[in-house]
Amino acid sequence: MAVSRERFEREKRNLSRLLSFNRRDFMRASVAVPAMGAVYFGYRELKGSPVRAGIVGTGNEGCQAMIDQSPPGYLEYVAYHDIRPSQIARGRRAFQTLYGQTAGNKVKFYDKYSEMLADPNIEVIVIATPLWTHAKLAVEALKAGKHVFCEKLMAHNITDAKAMVRAADNAGKLLGIGHQRHYSTLYADAVKNIDQGVIGEVKYIRAFWHRNNALTDPVTGEIRDSWKPAIPADDEAIRSVVKEYGYDSLEQLIRWRLYDRTGGGLMAELGSHQLDACSIFLGHVHPVSVSGMGGINFYKDDREAYDHVYCTFEFPSGQVVTYSSINTNQLEGYGEVVMGTRGTMMVLNERDVSLYTELDPKKRERDQAKAAAEAGKSGGEPDATNKQIKETVKLPKPGEATMYSAASLGAAAAAAAKSSEVVSRGYKEELEHFAYCIRHPGEGQKPRCDGRVGLADAVMALAANVAIKGNTRIEFKDSWYDPASPDVPDPVPADKSLARSVPVRRRRVSVS
Ligand SMILES: NC(=O)c1ccc[n+]([C@@H]2O[C@H](COP(=O)([O-])OP(=O)(O)OC[C@H]3O[C@@H](n4cnc5c(N)ncnc54)[C@H](O)[C@@H]3O)[C@@H](O)[C@H]2O)c1
Incomplete structure (x- = not known):
């Protein structure tokens, strides 16, 4: 993440205040009470x-x-x-x-x-x-x-x-x-605040799901891969009959995410969640186009699913979402960084939301000068940025709700907040x-x-797969979202499902 841990924690607290109850209550608020x-x-x-x-x-x-x-x-x-x-x-x-x-x-x-x-x-x-x-x-x-x-x-x-x-x-x-x-209260709050203009006009979202499977298991010394679990001894009993269920092998049944016929790769398993969120952040809109690339750049086995994928979605009004999912670094975890003209909302790991406000240039100059003067007195580093951010977060009055629905929300949320962490x-x-x-x-x-919302999510994830595997830019068609229409994104060409490294050449194709 491009901000210090200290600042991240501070801005998370700021957002909790913006949401009208403190972080502890915010954490508690969404569980336990039906x-x-x-x-x-x-x-x-x-x-x-x-x-x-x-x-x-x-x-x-x-x-x-x-x-x-x-x-x-x-x-x-x-x-x-x-x-x-x-x-x-x-x-x-x-x-x-x-x-x-x-x-x-x-x-x-x-x-x-x-x-x-x-x-x-x-x-x-x-x-x-x-x-x-x-x-x-x-x-x-x-x-x-x-x-x-x-x-x-x-x-x-x-x-x-x-x-x-x-x-x-x-x-x-x-x-x-x-x-x-x-159905995540965390996302509901984030969406509500974005809809209310808290971070201004959003033109760019950076979304990601990063894991590091290169770190070896401390016990076995083997590289980790949750997509390639061990075959339990009990399941050997059905090895000879798995074909009756449509699987080529017991390995394919248990490690189904690794193969094109049974899984949909990183975009289906991880990216689909986040593109769904991004399209909501941008006002429930469908993308205009997606371009992508990726490859099997880490694992060396018979898998077909890419272990690194990168894609860029264009949305109406010039908004852009970039998405990456990798298996070789886990610094950022997973989430969305929503960047607006007045601030940035960062939603991480389905657990934390933090808010960063943009700075007014004149105020920044004044505060920098003031901070430099103070730092001169104390001998420390100037900290104008952080001071300004604190000042620019607008807090609602006590009891004011910023969440999805009803008028009684503040009281209900406070009551619900008493029971879990x-x-x-x-x-x-x-x-x-x-x-x-x-x-x-x-x-x-x-x-x-x-079903229709799920179909739209599937269109985004699977069209991205077409772009990634074809190393192309493709444009979305309205008919892809219409259950009555036979139109679909192009299938992944068979020759593109072979293991390979990051492609070297970009092609531009239009999808009819
Ligand atoms: N919403 C989320 O956050 C989330 C998270 C993880 C997984 N998932 C989804 O849940 C689904 C299952 O994932 P998983 O991680 O539990 O996989 P899994 O391999 O752990 O479990 C799949 C189960 O289905 C059984 N199965 C396979 N073929 C079958 C068949 N023809 N008939 C009956 N049973 C069959 C397997 O024996 C296994 O028990 C996937 O679609 C996955 O994308 C969603």
Whole structure:
């Protein structure tokens, strides 16, 4: 990050003041109390029994987010399905932890997905499987009369994503996509402040997700890669049958992110979250174009997914978003730096927001002179910049809300703030609201990230993949976002999916 840790911490505190309650309360504000998501996103406690759900895919996201963080008062799991023995056992343990030993054992395991879909007790199917399976599983569930909440990225390609939207429309069922930033109070606050002009006119956002897998594991001495986990011994039992599920090998089933047919690379897994946020920061707009480059510049194995990607999106009115995702440096972590004419909003790691104000040149001169004079007296370094920033942050009056919704927000937030320390990433809230929409159809609410929003996110991520793999600039078409249109971004040419280093030549092509 281009600012000192000290300044970062100071500006984070400034923003917390701007948000009208201190950082500690701000951190507390979004979790634990069921009402907190409701306060921000306009729903209430669920009337009636929790929505009954079945989940397919009890791997990392299934267990750690969709089960562990599911809201019992809103959604109750009654069934699950997976195909790997290790993950079937893991799912059982997750339900035991969530509901207790006895109730957790009552969550029914289905050996076949079709049988779970035939269970009339199930209202919702939650999908947390590898990317390439989403569309098939979702369309089958919608046709079986279930609502579907599907993890991001919505689908492996835009044709499939459009089929999901049409299937939901035809079935008259809800389709929600798990881009949890739509339910993050942290992002809600950031968006609200940007919308209110706190940082002025935004022309540039720098977004990134940087990890360092070059650091070796202290125990094994091997380079780290969460995308290439070890093969659990229990899963060897299904090695000979994985082809029945469409996988070439057990390795491909478990390391699906590494291969083009089963995953969508860094843009699908990481970039899609952040481009979604950027388009909201810029006023819910679609990009005009994207250009990109990337390569397999670190790992040396059979993977097809690039380990470094870089792209530049142009938005209407000349706004630009640059995005990078790398595997060889983790200084910055992940987040978005939103740069406006009056200030900069920095949202980092789904945990911190900080605000930096731009300086008035005349005031800067005066303060620099004053600071230099003071430094002369004390012998220290002048610190005019920081003083000015402190002065230029405008604080609201006590109780004034800067968050999304209602008039009573200040009081509600303060009440909610009393009970926890951790900022919710939005998993609980997205499931709460999805269940609320099902139980309260008369209120006309719909998931904040429904099929059409998820389709737009998929268009951005997958069009970026086309640009990155082709080392090209491509222009977006409105028809890509239309579920009724067959138009899609060009598929990635087969010869571009081969491992290679950073391309050397840029080409400019237009996409018809
Ligand atoms: N919202 C987020 O922040 C977030 C974070 C991580 C992952 N995800 C998404 O969640 C999804 C799952 O990711 P993950 O990290 O849990 O992967 P994972 O490999 O840990 O889990 C996938 C699970 O699906 C099962 N599975 C595979 N094919 C199946 C099939 N045909 N039928 C039934 N089960 C099948 C696997 O056995 C495994 O248990 C992906 O789409 C990923 O992008 C979202």
